[in-house]
Every structure is written in C-alpha cells, then in structure tokens.
Amino acid sequence: MSKDKENKQPLIEIKNLCKSFDLQAGFFSKKDKNVFAVNNVTFNINKGETYGIVGESGCGKTTTARLLIKMYKATSGSIVFYDEDGKSFDIAKLNKAQTKVYQEKVKYIFQDPARSMNPRMNVLTVMTDGLKYSSKKLSKQQIYELAKKSIVDVGLKEEDLLKRPTDFSGGQRQRISIARGLILEPSLLICDEVVSALDVSIQAQVLNLLSDLRKERGLSFMFITHDLKVACFFCDKIGVMYRGVLVEEAPAATLYKDAVHPYTKLLFEAATGKASASTVEVKTTLEKENGCPFAHRCPKATEKCFSSCPDFSQITDEHKVRCWNQ
Numbered sequence: 001m002s003k004d005k006e007n008k009q010p011l012i013e014i015k016n017l018c019k020s021f022d023l024q025a026g027f028f029s030k031k032d033k034n035v036f037a038v039n040n041v042t043f044n045i046n047k048g049e050t051y052g053i054v055g056e057s058g059c060g061k062t063t064t065a066r067l068l069i070k071m072y073k074a075t076s077g078s079i080v081f082y083d084e085d086g087k088s089f090d091i092a093k094l095n096k097a098q099t100k101v102y103q104e105k106v107k108y109i110f111q112d113p114a115r116s117m118n119p120r121m122n123v124l125t126v127m128t129d130g131l132k133y134s135s136k137k138l139s140k141q142q143i144y145e146l147a148k149k150s151i152v153d154v155g156l157k158e159e160d161l162l163k164r165p166t167d168f169s170g171g172q173r174q175r176i177s178i179a180r181g182l183i184l185e186p187s188l189l190i191c192d193e194v195v196s197a198l199d200v201s202i203q204a205q206v207l208n209l210l211s212d213l214r215k216e217r218g219l220s221f222m223f224i225t226h227d228l229k230v231a232c233f234f235c236d237k238i239g240v241m242y243r244g245v246l247v248e249e250a251p252a253a254t255l256y257k258d259a260v261h262p263y264t265k266l267l268f269e270a271a272t273g274k275a276s277a278s279t280v281e282v283k284t285t286l287e288k289e290n291g292c293p294f295a296h297r298c299p300k301a302t303e304k305c306f307s308s309c310p311d312f313s314q315i316t317d318e319h320k321v322r323c324w325n326q
C-alpha cells in the first residue's frame with residue numbers, strides 16, 4: 001500500500017443513496033409517478049480531497065448535494081460523516097441541535113449566485129444573515145470580524161461588505177458566495193457549478209482561488225460540474241453520473257487517460273469537439289428500471305444491457321465501472 005493511501009482519512013461516506021420525488025398524477029393519468037433522481041449512489045470523500053461529480057443536466061448532481069446537506073431526506077441509503085476526532089455519525093440520526101452543527105461543517109455554494117443573494121441586502125448581511133442562529137453563539141462584533149476575514153480571503157476588500165451584490169461582476173459575486181460558504185470554516189465545501197456561468201478567464205481565477213484555499217486549509221470539496229475537462233483539471237477523484245446512477249469512478253488522471261464507460265468516453269469526445277454535446281436534459285427515470293441507465297443511448301448495448309443493471313467492477317484498486325461490455 002502506498003504511503004499516500006495509508007494517510008487517507010475518511011470525511012464522508014455515501015452508501016446506496018436513493019432519492020425519488022413523488023409527482024402528482026395528472027388529470028387523465030390514474031397513477032402518481034416517481035422521479036428517480038438519485039439511484040443507489042455510493043462514494044467516499046477523504047479529508048483534504050476534491051471529489052468531482054460530473055454529468056449532463058438532470059442526472060442528479062444537485063439532488064445528491066442537497067441530500068448531503070440534509071436539505072432533502074434520503075428515500076434510502078446512508079450518509080456517514082467523520083468529525084475532527086475521527087468519530088463517525090449517520091447524519092439521518094442527528095437531532096436538531098446536532099444537525100445545525102453538521103450543517104456548519106458541510107456548506108453548499110449555490111449553482112446560481114445571483115439568485116441566492118437578496119439584491120436589497122448589502123454583502124455583509126448576505127454573508128452573515130444565518131449566523132445569528134449559529135451553534136457557535138457569536139456576538140455581532142465576532143460575526144463582523146469573521147465576515148471581514150472571509151471577504152479578504154477571497155480577494156475582495158473590507159469596504160466591499162457595505163456594497164450590494166448588484167455592484168459586482170459575476171466572478172466577484174461567485175467570490176462572495178465562496179466567502180459566505182467559508183465563513184464558519186467548514187470541513188467540506190460543496191461547489192455546485194460554481195464556474196459554469198463565467199467566462200473562461202474568470203473561471204480560471206475562481207478555480208485558482210479554490211485551489212489556494214484547498215492548499216492553505218486542507219479543505220475537502222465536492223465539485224459538481226457538467227464539464228469533464230474542468231473536473232479533470234481541478235479534482236483528485238471523479239464520479240461520472242448518468243440518470244441518477246454513478247457509472248464510473250476513478251482518480252482524475254486515470255479517467256483522463258483510461259476512461260472505460262461508454263458514457264464517460266462520450267463526455268470526453270463532446271468536450272474535445274469529436275462528438276456533438278448533448279444539449280437536452282437527460283430524461284429522468286419515471287419507472288424503476290432494471291437495465292443499464294445508458295442502454296438507450298449506448299453504441300455497445302446488447303440485450304442483457306436492457307434487462308439487468310451491471311454492478312460496479314474494479315478495473316484497478318481505485319477505478320471502478322458499471323458496464324457489462326468493458
């Protein structure tokens with residue numbers, strides 16, 4: 001076993017996670033239907049690691065993130081979190097006070113910063129609004145000092161705290177949402193498409209900022225993106241998701257060189273312009289399916305693929321894939 005591997009300590013373990021949403025029956029349809037947004041998803045994030053979740057629109061990335069911050073209750077499966085002392089707990093079993101502490105350790109940066117900031121508030125209020133109720137019982141002065149440190153840490157100035165979100169560019173607004181996420185020094189920062197809406201040069205600046213924060217603080221990230229190339233640049237490990245199912249997982253460098261799953265290969269071809277990128281949202285599963293989720297689009301599909309979903313098989317120690325025909 002390599003030294004690097006020995007040193008890995010778990011931060012969060014997600015096991016067989018499922019989330020389905022009930023859809024109300026329409027006027028003419030007799031039965032209510034379910035959307036299977038997250039389907040039997042298993043992955044771990046180690047301390048100090050950046051784990052990327054990659055997939056097209058509608059594949060279940062945001063739902064997975066919302067399950068991690070307990071914004072949604074899982075239909076089944078478990079999420080186990082390890083605190084600073086290495087003590088583990090199942091997040092579903094936390095009481096209200098413990099949930100508050102947990103939600104300060106796992107912070108979520110919203111997909112769309114413009115929509116998550118009230119334009120009538122100044123940046124200080126946007127960043128600290130929830131802190132009045134924090135488990136840390138902070139005074140007004142302590143809250144201000146934390147906000148000042150956080151805004152400076154993301155490359156903005158103390159005076160910016162008194163401006164409004166609309167006074168800033170898209171990249172600066174994204175810095176403000178990162179500062180808001182970091183204010184209570186979480187262990188895990190979930191970044192949901194944080195650079196997708198930005199120009200390429202601004203994207204690079206925000207990614208460099210996140211890289212610096214990772215190095216300085218040993219912070220762990222869950223980095224959600226539809227862009228496999230950005231994920232390969234930024235993440236240590238990547239999980240590729242399709243229609244709620246994790247179909248391949250590997251260290252970023254391995255995935256870049258040796259992707260195995262036909263869907264991962266398609267994403268790489270689309271990213272390099274060799275295939276046309278899908279612009280349509282991935283059709284959500286409304287009925288529980290038995291087959292491979294990618295069968296309807298896969299050039300290698302056989303009869304078995306439509307009737308039975310493959311389990312993960314290990315390609316190497318850290319590389320696993322769900323496909324019958326590797």
Ligand SMILES: Nc1ncnc2c1ncn2[C@@H]1O[C@H](COP(=O)(O)OP(=O)(O)OP(=O)(O)O)[C@@H](O)[C@H]1O
Pocket residue numbers: 021022035036037055056057058059060061062063064111226283284
């Ligand atoms: N609250 C909800 N009620 C019903 N269906 C939902 C709900 N939230 C998400 N879904 C459905 O679950 C599926 C997964 O959605 P999710 O937002 O997790 O995808 P995503 O990968 O984050 O997509 P995007 O890249 O567009 O943000 C989609 O089909 C979506 O329509």
Ligand code: SF4
Pocket residue numbers: 261262263292293294295296298299300301302305310322323324325
């Ligand atoms: S299991 Fe079959 S349909 Fe699914 S990715 Fe593999 S070859 Fe394609």
Ligand SMILES: [Mg+2]
Pocket residue numbers: 061062063111192
């Ligand atoms: Mg999303």
